[in-house]
Amino acid sequence: HDLFNEGYVSALASNEKDFSAEGLAQLHQWQLWQQELESGIELPESLRAKCRNAFTSQGFSESKLQNDVVGELRAAGVDLEEEVLLGSGYRIDALVKVGDGREVAVEVDGPFHFIDRRPAGSTILKHRQVTRLDRIGVVSVPYWEWDELMNSEMKQHYLLAKLPDGQNCQKK
Numbered sequence: 001h002d003l004f005n006e007g008y009v010s011a012l013a014s015n016e017k018d019f020s021a022e023g024l025a026q027l028h029q030w031q032l033w034q035q036e037l038e039s040g041i042e043l044p045e046s047l048r049a050k051c052r053n054a055f056t057s058q059g060f061s062e063s064k065l066q067n068d069v070v071g072e073l074r075a076a077g078v079d080l081e082e083e084v085l086l087g088s089g090y091r092i093d094a095l096v097k098v099g100d101g102r103e104v105a106v107e108v109d110g111p112f113h114f115i116d117r118r119p120a121g122s123t124i125l126k127h128r129q130v131t132r133l134d135r136i137g138v139v140s141v142p143y144w145e146w147d148e149l150m151n152s153e154m155k156q157h158y159l160l161a162k163l164p165d166g167q168n169c170q171k172k
Helices: 006-014 021-037 045-056 064-075 121-133 143-147 152-162
Strands: 080-085 091-097 103-109 137-142
Touching (some): 021 045, 064 152, 137 143, 137 152, 143 152
Parallel strands (some): 103 137
């Protein structure tokens, strides 16, 4: 870890104005990694805020797939919030309240979240960091599994089976 010492952080801070929005967003992910490692290495507060802002302001779009999944969760009576921004800076598709008051992130993972049928690196990273840093379990709904479900009843059964304690989710 000698590479990421105080000198490295000072160098980053002194070049703060030279970073693009993408660079700042990547620095935010580096800072999340340092939190995961519990390294104690932190960017200065002003730079941390800029990085988080760049990370959270990256465009997001709801997909037809996401709308379908959220619609079926609601039809099943599940209590949820859509497009939730977490403390880590990640935005999740739906935050569901399960039986014992815990929350679970439901991520609707379309084709761009996979290479063949294996999760892409960015998908793995997001799921891991949401679990570790936000302390929220993540349930993935892969597009090909969803596409195989024929009707509303099958879709709702699939979703409730995926959720921990799904039959006892908090109802609206």
